[in-house]
Amino acid sequence: MFNELNPLLHSQLRLAIMSLLISAHNAEFVYIREKTGATAGNLSVQLDKLQEAKYITVVKSFKGKKPLTTCSITILGIEAFEKYVADIQQYIKK
Amino acid sequence: MFNELNPLLHSQLRLAIMSLLISAHNAEFVYIREKTGATAGNLSVQLDKLQEAKYITVVKSFKGKKPLTTCSITILGIEAFEKYVADIQQYIKK
DNA sequence: TAAACTAGTTTATATTATAAACCAAATAAA
DNA sequence: TTTATTTGGTTTATAATATAAACTAGTTTA
Numbered sequence: 001m002f003n004e005l006n007p008l009l010h011s012q013l014r015l016a017i018m019s020l021l022i023s024a025h026n027a028e029f030v031y032i033r034e035k036t037g038a039t040a041g042n043l044s045v046q047l048d049k050l051q052e053a054k055y056i057t058v059v060k061s062f063k064g065k066k067p068l069t070t071c072s073i074t075i076l077g078i079e080a081f082e083k084y085v086a087d088i089q090q091y092i093k094k
Numbered sequence: 095m096f097n098e099l100n101p102l103l104h105s106q107l108r109l110a111i112m113s114l115l116i117s118a119h120n121a122e123f124v125y126i127r128e129k130t131g132a133t134a135g136n137l138s139v140q141l142d143k144l145q146e147a148k149y150i151t152v153v154k155s156f157k158g159k160k161p162l163t164t165c166s167i168t169i170l171g172i173e174a175f176e177k178y179v180a181d182i183q184q185y186i187k188k
Numbered sequence: 189t190a191a192a193c194t195a196g197t198t199t200a201t202a203t204t205a206t207a208a209a210c211c212a213a214a215t216a217a218a
Numbered sequence: 219t220t221t222a223t224t225t226g227g228t229t230t231a232t233a234a235t236a237t238a239a240a241c242t243a244g245t246t247t248a
Contacts, residue, residue: 001129001130001131002106002110002113002129002130002131004106005106007234007235010104010106011235011236012096012098012099012104012236013236013237015185015186016096016185019096019184019185019186029195029196030194030195030196033195033196035095035096036095036096037095037096038237039237039238039239040194040195040196040197041196041197041198041199041237041238041239041240041241042236042237042238043196044195044196044197044198045197045198045236045237046236046237048197060196065244065245065246066194066195066244066245067194067195067196067243067244068195069195069196084186085186088182088186090113091109091110091113092109092113092178092179092182101203101204105204105205106205107205107206123226123227124225124226124227127226127227132206133206133207133208134225134226134227134228135206135207135208135209135210135227135228135229135230136205136206136207137227138226138227138228138229139205139206139228139229140205140206142228154227159213159214159215160213160214160225160226161212161213161225161226161227162226163226163227
């Protein structure tokens with residue numbers, strides 16, 4: 001009846017991150033922070049978790065002299081997101 | 095961009111409970127436990143929380159000699175659920 | 189040269205979800 | 219009949235989680 005909701009995605013911030021990356025495919029740390037309204041600390045932690053799960057890749061470089069963290073969604077991440085969307089539909093459809 | 099997801103509803107079990115009650119309008123403890131696959135203890139706790147928020151009402155009676163706990167969704171609960179559904183759509187639509 | 193800002197990370201804390209342990213009564217088994 | 223077992227829950231202890239606060243390292247501004 002009710003499928004298990006992937007706990008890694010059933011988190012407001014991580015879901016928002018994935019939602020952004022599904023559309024944009026890749027995005028910078030600062031951009032994600034602004035769009036989600038998350039604190040930098042929280043964002044850093046949640047990006048780590050998504051990276052550990054291999055749902056995203058995180059590349060660190062520099063834009064001029066400033067550090068630049070760029071995140072991209074992986075195939076695995078896209079699949080997990082789509083599964084989550086299908087699963088939660090079961091809960092919210094009337 | 096991303097609305098806050100009502101934390102009371104952004105919980106797998108509580109969302110499943112509300113989902114059942116949105117359709118059925120009212121349901122017995124045992125029925126909800128079976129449909130959700132929750133343990134009785136977890137279900138008891140989550141029903142309490144929904145009741146405290148006035149999203150559901152809980153009536154205790156007897157069916158023959160056995161206790162019978164019947165749950166119903168309130169107007170407030172319906173409204174909160176519908177708001178949650180609208181909010182999470184922002185996250186999961188492509 | 190010191191203050192403030194940028195772009196993050198690490199860590200401590202508060203909240204939450206969950207199962208384990210428990211309770212009371214009813215029924216079944218010995 | 220007395221002792222398990224089952225039913226229908228509640229309470230409580232623990233583990234997991236989310237989050238902000240504190241911190242780091244370097245840069246720009248005054």
